[in-house]
Amino acid sequence: MSALLTSSVPTVAAGSRAGRFAALAVLMLPVLLISIDNTVLSFALPSISRALDPDATTQLWIVDAYPLVLAGLLVVMGSIGDRIGRRRILVVGATGFALLSVAAAFATDAWMLVAARIAMGVFGAMLMPATLSIIRNVFTEAGERRLALAVWSTMFAAGNALGPLVGGVLLAHFQWGSVFLVAVPILVLMLVGVPFFVPESRDPAPGPVDVPSMLLSLGALGPVAWAIKSVVHPEERGLAIAMLAVGVVCGIAFVRRQLRSRTPMLDLTLFRSTAFTGSVLMNLAAMFSLTGFLFFIAQHLQLVAGLDPFASGVVLIPGSVLTIVAGLVVVPIVARVAPRWVVAVALLFSAAAYAMVAVLGHHATVVALGFAFVLLGIGIGASETVTNDLIISTAPADKAGAASALSETAYEIGAVLGTAVLGTILATAYRAHVAVPDGLSSTAHIAAQETLGGAVSAAADLGGSAGQALLASARAAFDSGVTITGSVAAVLMVVAASGAVVMLRRR
Incomplete structure (x- = not known):
């Protein structure tokens, strides 16, 4: 790895068009991988639930531990990359991620998997x-940069959308750990290409390493996510409120420290631009809608509709394809139509997807859910391309790492909140409506009351008419929760669309 960090292998000339797009091709590998990893667990979760038997809170942590840590460290790592070299930190990150993906694949209990996801x-x-x-830094011409960012956004959105399909294909032939092992060949290919095609760049005048700011950024995000997940449990509600308070205090302290510092880790003056702030918030909203939708549709298709993982992934192919298409088609459109209207309409597509699920409720067919994901995919692909261009074009080149980290932080916070908020609403509604019969062990009774996956396993063990009654109750309770969750999410997306019209008024 040291050879890669300091490699003097001649690269394709960064000044040539071929060189720039060769570098872009290599950089798309980790983008595709990270985005797939955001959502691939949605379809692996039922298999993991059966194998490791996590409770509802641990199940949410399996999904959210990774994006939560990612969100907390993106600004920190963006700042470090500006200092030590962006290509160098790319190589270190790829190597560590590959090794920890192997560790996650062979985890033997739920909390071991959570720990591996944290390290990833x-x-x-x-x-x-x-x-x-x-x-x-490579694409300095505005037109080329917009195209490159469209490719980046499209690849990220496509990876998020393709995650369930990848998971479905792998789970049809291999154990659940295979969804993590897929990272290894992708990252090995990237490590081979980086020395040849990706030029090194860094901030020519970096500030000092700000350890307190790093700790405060983590302290702001981690406790808040934990509080959202835990507040629904009466026995944990007091601690959840305390953790929420800790997160808010750390967030305020972080902002105050950045505003007072001569060389802040995060240049908060960027938020003086309403378009910049609005773009960050719309990025967050888009990822919120995507991850929240995938969290429950994956479970419905497999545990309610009875499809296997591969068939469930196939249902989402049209939406995945249109996510990619929308991200590319929107590039010429936004040159003629104001960005605020493009983003607002895109978010309304997401709202329509959730509204459709909420209205259909228990009567939602597999075809209807596939069409709802088509609407969602169009909205995600279009909105992410436009908002990313607004975010990145605002920042000066020498602070590109910090600005890029803001864009990524919005993505990952959206991913965390999508699962935490909508997943918590869904889990709460499920627990309120499911009827668990007698005759189960205490462990199986708790599992059936906590998650749909636990109820499916418990029903299989129980058998007979009691098992069928439990399964029917659990599926009905889950779909009741989906109706409530879809309604809440649809309202939130309409609010986000209204915010886009107001905040993105000026580019």
Whole structure:
């Protein structure tokens, strides 16, 4: 690895068009991988639930531990990459991520998997800001940069959308750990290409390493996510409120420290631009809608509709394809139509997807859910391309790492909140409506009351008419929760669309 860090292998000339797009091709590998990893667990979760038997809170942590750590460290890693070299931190991140993916694949209990996901988040945070900031420095011409960012956004959105399909294909032939092992060949290919095609870049005048700011950024995000997940449990509500308070205090302290510092880790003056702030918030909203939708549709298709993982992934292919198409088609459109209207309409597509699920409720067919994901995919692909261009074009080139990290932080916070908020609403509604019969062990009774996956396993063990009654009750309770969750999410997306019209008024 040391050879890669300091490699003097001649690269394709960064000044040539071929060289720039060769670098872009290599950089798309970690983007695709990280985005797939955001959502691939949605379809692996039922298999993991059966194999490791996590409770509802641990199940949410399996999904959210990775994006939570990723979100907490993106700004930190973007700042470090600006100092030590963006290509260098890209190589370190890829190596660590590959090794920890292997560890996650062979986890033997739920909390071991959570620990591996946490460590993956540390190294994943090194990858994403580096890719965006290198693009910002390599593509200096506005038209080319917009195209490069469209490719980046499209690849990220496509990876998020393709995650369930990848998971479905792998789970049809291999154990659940295979969804993590897929990272290894992709990262090996990237490590081979980086020395040849990706030029090194860094901030020529970096400030000092700000350890307190790093700790405060983590302290702001981690406790808040934990509080959202835990507040629904009466026995944990007091601690959840305390953790929420800790997160808010750390967030305020972080902002105050950045505003007072001569060389802040995060240049908060960027938020003086309403378009910049609005773009960051719309990025967050888009990822919120995507991850929240995938969290429940994956479980519905497999545990309610009875499809296997591969068939479930196939249902989402049209939406995945249109996510990619929308991200590319929107590039010429936004040159003629004001960005605020493009983003607002895109978010309304997401709102329509959730509204459709909420209205259909228990009567939602597999075809209807596939069409809802088509609407969602169009909205995600279009909105992410436009908002990323607004975010990156605002920042000066020498601070590209920090600005890129802001864009990525919005993505990952959206991913965390999508699962935490909508997943918590869904889990709460499920627990309120499911009827668990007698005759189960205490462990099986708790599992059936906590998650749909637990109820499916418990029903299989129980058998007979009691098992069928439990299964029917659990599926009905889950779909009741989906109706409530879809309604809440649809309202939130309409609010986000209204915010886009107001905040993105000026580019």
